[in-house]
Amino acid sequence: MSDQRTIIITGCSSGIGAYCARALKADGWRVFATVRKFDDLAPLEADGIEAFRMDYTSSDSIADFVRDVTRAGNGRIDALFNNGAYGQPGAVEDLTTDVLREQFETNFFGWHELTRQIIPMMRKRGQGRIVQCSSILGVVPYRFRGAYTASKFALEGLSITMRMELEGSGIHVSLIEPGPITSRFVATSLLKINEHIDLRGSAHATEYRRQLARLDGSGGPNRHKLGPDAVYDVLKHALNARRPRPHYPVTRPAKQGILLKKLLPADLFYRLIRRFD
Numbered sequence: 001m002s003d004q005r006t007i008i009i010t011g012c013s014s015g016i017g018a019y020c021a022r023a024l025k026a027d028g029w030r031v032f033a034t035v036r037k038f039d040d041l042a043p044l045e046a047d048g049i050e051a052f053r054m055d056y057t058s059s060d061s062i063a064d065f066v067r068d069v070t071r072a073g074n075g076r077i078d079a080l081f082n083n084g085a086y087g088q089p090g091a092v093e094d095l096t097t098d099v100l101r102e103q104f105e106t107n108f109f110g111w112h113e114l115t116r117q118i119i120p121m122m123r124k125r126g127q128g129r130i131v132q133c134s135s136i137l138g139v140v141p142y143r144f145r146g147a148y149t150a151s152k153f154a155l156e157g158l159s160i161t162m163r164m165e166l167e168g169s170g171i172h173v174s175l176i177e178p179g180p181i182t183s184r185f186v187a188t189s190l191l192k193i194n195e196h197i198d199l200r201g202s203a204h205a206t207e208y209r210r211q212l213a214r215l216d217g218s219g220g221p222n223r224h225k226l227g228p229d230a231v232y233d234v235l236k237h238a239l240n241a242r243r244p245r246p247h248y249p250v251t252r253p254a255k256q257g258i259l260l261k262k263l264l265p266a267d268l269f270y271r272l273i274r275r276f277d
C-alpha cells in the first residue's frame with residue numbers, strides 16, 4: 001500500500017474547501033474532494049484532485065460516496081475534513097421549523113452520517129484525524145443567526161463528545177472555529193435569507209433592512225476578514241501534530257470573542273456581542 005496519506009474534504013466548490021483541497025494536494029496528500037454540482041467536478045480534477053459528488057442532505061448520496069471513496073482509497077482514509085455547510089440567517093421567531101431542520105440536515109446530521117461511515121475504516125488501521133469546520137458561532141451566539149449558531153453549537157457538543165470517546169483509539173477529533181473568512185458564505189446567506197424569511201412582514205423588518213444594507217453580496221465589509229489560507233494553517237496542525245488540539249479559533253474576532261466569553265459575566269458578554277452583529 002502506498003505511503004501517501006488520504007483525506008476526504010467536503011464542500012470543495014468554493015471557499016475554504018476549494019482552497020484546502022488544493023493546498024493539501026500540493027503538500028503531498030491524496031485528496032478526495034466532494035461537491036454537489038456536476039460542473040464543480042472538473043476544476044478540481046484539472047488540479048489533480050479526485051472529485052466526487054456528495055450532498056449531506058441525502059443519505060443515498062452519502063452512502064454512494066462512501067462506497068466510491070472506499071474503493072478509490074482501497075479502504076484507507078487517513079483524515080476527514082467535514083467542511084461543507086451554509087448559514088441560514090433570520091431571527092429565531094421568523095424561522096419555520098422546516099427551515100431550521102434543513103439547516104441541521106446539512107450542517108449537523110449529514111456530518112454525523114458521513115463521519116459514522118468513515119470511522120470504521122480508521123478504527124481498522126488504529127489511526128485517523130477528524131477535523132470539523134465549526135465557527136466562532138459555535139462558541140459565541142449571534143443575533144439573527146440562530147439556525148446556524150444552533151447547528152454549530154450542536155456540532156461542537158457532538159464533536160467534543162466524540163473526541164473523548166475516541167481517546168486511545170488513535171483517532172483524533174478537532175474543531176476549527178473561524179471568524180470571517182473570504183468565501184461564498186455571505187453570498188449564499190443572502191440567498192437563504194431572501195428565500196426563507198418574510199423580511200417585510202417581520203417584527204424585525206427594520207433590523208433586516210439595516211443588516212442587508214451593510215452587506216454588499218460579495219462577502220461584506222470586514223477589516224478582520226482573512227483568506228482561507230488562515231484556516232489551512234490550523235488544519236495542517238490538526239492533521240499533523242502528535243497531539244492535535246480540540247479547538248482551533250481562527251481570526252482575531254474569533255479569538256477575542258472566545259476570550260471575552262471566558263472572562264466576562266454572561267449577561268455583560270451577551271449585551272456586548274449584540275454590538276457586533
Ligand SMILES: NC(=O)c1ccc[n+]([C@@H]2O[C@H](COP(=O)([O-])OP(=O)(O)OC[C@H]3O[C@@H](n4cnc5c(N)ncnc54)[C@H](OP(=O)(O)O)[C@@H]3O)[C@@H](O)[C@H]2O)c1
Pocket residue numbers: 010011012013014015016017035036037054055056057082083084085086106133134135136177178179180181182183184185186188
Ligand atoms: N466564511 C466564513 O466566514 C466562515 C466562518 C466560520 C465558519 N465557516 C465554515 O466554513 C465552512 C466552509 O464554508 P465557506 O466559508 O468556505 O463557504 P462557501 O464558499 O459557501 O462553501 C461552502 C461549501 O459547502 C457546500 N455545501 C453547502 N451545502 C451542502 C450540502 N448540503 N452538502 C454538501 N456540501 C454542501 C457548498 O456547495 P455548493 O457550492 O454546491 O453550495 C460549498 O462547496 C462551513 O462549514 C462554514 O460554516 C465559514
